[in-house]
Amino acid sequence: MPLTPEIQEKLHIAFRPHAPIDNPDDFQGREVERERVESAIVAPGLHVVIFGERGAGKTSLANVATSKKNPIKVFCEKSFSFTALCRSVLLKFAEKDPNRFIFDAKTQNIRAGGINLDLSASNFSADDFRALLPVGPILIVVDEIDRIQDQDTISRLAELCKNLSTNRPDVKLVLIGVAETADEILRGHTSNVRNFRQIALERMSESELSKIIAHGELVLGLQFDGIVKKRLVEVSDKLPYYVHLIAVSTAEQALKRGSQRVEVADFELGIKIAARDCDAELSSTYEAAIPSVRESEIYRRIVWAVSEGNARVSPTAAITQKVNLIASKENDEPVTTQAVGAALKKLITADRRAILTKEQNGLYRFSNPLMRGYVRLIRETR
Template sequence: MATPGDPVLAVKLAALKKIFRPASPIDDRELFRGRTRELVKVIGAVQELGQHAVVYGERGIGKTSLAYMARDSFRQTSMGPSLAVRIPCSADDDFASVWRKLPPRLVSELDLLEPSYAEELSSTVDRSKSVIDANEITPDVIARALHLISSRVPLLIVLDEFDRIGDLGSPTLFADLIKTLSDDLIPCTLVIVGVADDVDGLISGHRSVERALRQIAMPRMSPGELREIIVGGFAALHERAGVKITLAPQAESTIVQLAQGFPNYAHLLAGSVGEIALVQGLENAGTDVLALALKHALEEAQQSIRTSYTEAVSSARTDAQFSTTLLACAMAKVDELGFFAPADVRDPLTEIVGKPRETQHFLHHLKKFSDEPSWILEVRGEGRKTRYRFRNPLMRPFVYMKGLKDGYLTVETGSIRPKSK
C-alpha cells in the first residue's frame, strides 16, 4: 500500500484523474469513447454548406463532449486555418447577449493560430465586432458579421447549454438566423447543444428551418459504449502512466448497470475503483474494491444530487420508507421519455420490501417527491393518466448506487436486483 504524500502515487493519481473525468467534458480525442454515429452526423452537418446541427437529449449524457469532438474534427479536416468557437449560454442570456460573447472568443481562437494567419484575420474579426457593436443585434446583423469572418476562414460556432437561455423569444430569433445562413449559403456552421426531449424544445419558429437542421438525438449510452469508457480508460492509464489495473468481469458489469447509460457515472465509479486500487497497490480490482469505491463515489457525486436525495427521503417518522419507494421509482419501467405510471412502482417496491405493496401504500410518497421542497419528480397528466419521471435524470443512477450501498440491492450472476427478504 502506498504511503500518504508518496510523489510516485501523486503522479499516478493525477494521470488517473485526467482520464476518468465525471465532472468535466472530454476534450481529448484519444479518451473519447462511443458516440460514433452521433459524431458522424455532426461532422456531416459541419461539412455540408447550408446545413447546421442541433444536438439534444437528457442532462449528463455527453452532449458537450460530443461538441468538443466536433470542434476538434472541424479543425483537423479544414484545409488550412479555421476558427471553431464554443459559446456557453446561461439563464441571463438572450439572443443579443449570446452574440456579444463571440468577438472575445474569436480573439482567443486567433491566439492559437500561426502568427501570420492570426495577424491576417485579426482585422476581419475587428470588422465583425464593429458590426455587432454598432447595430441593434438582429438575425440579419449577426448573419452579416458571420459572413465577414466565414468568407475568409472556415467557421464553426457551438452554442452550448442552449436550453439555459432565459429569454422566451430568443429561440425564434435563432431560427431566423439559421434560415438566413442557410438560404444565403453563408459558409458558417452553427451547432446548437441543449437539454430537451425533442428539437421543438430548443428551436421554434420557421417550420422551414427544419431542412437546414440536422437533428441529432443523444440517447443514453449502450452497455458496450460504457464498457469502452471503463476498459479504454484503464488501457489509457497503462499507456500513459505505466499502471496496469484489471477489473473483474462482475465489477465491470456492475459499473455498467449502475451507470444507467450515463457516461459521467461510469467515469465516477471507474475512477473511484482506480483510485482505491492505486492507493492499495492492487493490479486486480474485484467486487470488494467496487464496494469501497461505491461509498467514495456517492460522496463525490454532485452536491445538488446528494442534497435533493436527502430532502426527498427525510421524514420525522422512522417507518416512512421514502428511500425504498424512491428506489422502486428508479427501478420502474419507463416509456421513451422516461415517464412511469404509479402502477409501474408496485412490483419493484414489493420485491424491495418483501411484501405486497399496492398503489395506495405509496401514492402519497410520489406526491411528496413531486412537490416542494423535494421537486425530485416531474409530473404529467392527471388522474389515471398521471405519469412521473425524475426531474434530473442523473438522480436515477444515484438512487441505484445508494440502494446497493444500503443493502436493498445485491449483485447476483452479474445482475443488480432487490435482495431477497
C-alpha cells in the same frame, strides 16, 4: 499508498466525470453520432443540433467531432439576449484575431473589415453579425442553449441559422442543449429551418459503456474484475457520466493498494466515494425527499422502486409492487396501493423537492433524469 502525480494525471485521462472530454482518442462509443456530426459540419449550409439528457456526453461529442475545425465555442447564460449571444461569439473572434477585430470595451463598439457596429444595440441583427464575420469556413459551437430564458433570443438564433445557410453556407453552427427533442431546444423553430441535422443522444448501450471501462484499463494498465464491470454498468443507468464517476473512484482504490486488478472491495469503497462526489443538488433533493425517520420508509422505498428497471416512467400499481418487494426483503409489512398513491402525491410537491413528476397519463418519473442513477448509487452503498 499515495498516488504519484503521474498516476493521478493518467487516472483523470482514463475517466473524466467532472469535465467534458476534449481528446478524440479518449472518447469512446457514440460512433454513429460522431460520424453524423463530422459529416454535417463539412456540408454547406447545414447546421447541427445535439440534444439529450444531462450526463449523456453532449459537450464531449461536440468537442471531439469538431476538434479538427478549430471552432469558436461559447456557453450560454440565462440572461442572454440575441445581441449578448452575438457579442460573446464576436469577442471570441477578437481574442483569436485581435488585429482584425478591434473591440472598444468603453463604447461597446467592434470594428472588423471596415465595419463598425455597436454591440450594445438592441436592434443588432443577423445581417450585422454576418457582416462582421471573416472570410472562409467558420464553425461556431453554442453550448447550453436550453439555459436561455428569452424566447425572442431563440427565435432570432433560429433565423440566424437560416440566414447563414442562405448567405454564408460556409459558416456552421453546432447548438447543444438539454432536451428530449430538437424542437424543445429551439422552442418550435426547427420547422422553420430545414437545414438542421438533429443528433439525439440516447442512453448508451452496454457495449459502449464497456468500451469506456476498457479504454480506462488500457490507459492505467489495470484490469477490472468481471463482476465489477457488470455491477458498474448496471448502476450507471446507461449514462457515461456515472460510468466515469464510479470507475475513477473504483480504479483509484486499486491503484492505492498497488494492485493492477480492480476487485469487488475496490468497487464497494469506490461507489461510496462516487455518491459523495455527485452533484450536490442530487444529494440535497434526495435527503429532502427521504427524511431519516421510521415513518418515512415508504418514501424511500418509492424512490428506490422508481429507480429500478429501464422504464423512464412507472404507474402506481407497478411502483406499489416494487415497494412491497423491497419491504419484504427488509422484513417489513406490505403497504396498499392507496398508501403508495398518497405518498406519491407528496413526492411531487415542493416540500419533498419535487423529486418525482407526475405526467398527464398518470405515470411517475424522476424530475431530474440523473436522479435515477444517483439513487442506484445510494442503494449500492446500503
